[in-house]
Amino acid sequence: MTSHLGLMALFAVFVSTVFATLMRDEPRDQLWFGSKLVAGFIGAGILIGWLLYPLPL
């Protein structure tokens, strides 16, 4: 649960829920918009992680 990926996913769920609730009024719209946000957050996190992988740190 405290892995980097797990915490990133949990963070994405929290933030997406708040944004979706703020930006949409109907629960169905909130669920759909929130789901897209979660997928976007996690997908972007993984993509950026792989793009940064070759960089020496």
Added chain:
Amino acid sequence: MRAAAADQVEPAINKYLVAVLAWAVPGGGHLLLRRRQKGVTFLIVLTLMFATGLWLEGRIFPLAFDLSQPLVGLAAVADLGIGIPYFIAKFMGQGAGRVVAITYEYGNAFAIVAGLLNMLVVLDAWDIAEGRK
């Protein structure tokens, strides 16, 4: 019946009271404005997010502003955005932060972002009270 309900004029609620309540209790402003679903969602999610930050051994940054550490001051302001949970956590001795914990920075991120998101929720409640939404 539905039209009669729609014709009812909502009583004017002091927007400053809404803003203060929205800050103090996450979702409180929306609950006062009868947006129950949104209010309950904010109350649960933001409180849980802040609590997760504490569980991950994040730090609640002190408000004493030190010019040599401006980022600590900014983090404290962001933490304070969550409202009463900030003071409850302080009162209970939580949020000391354990720098060597592997989840320390994650905990800070959760607590800080919960406070910042609650500031957005306050602005949303203010807009609703002003009749803009």
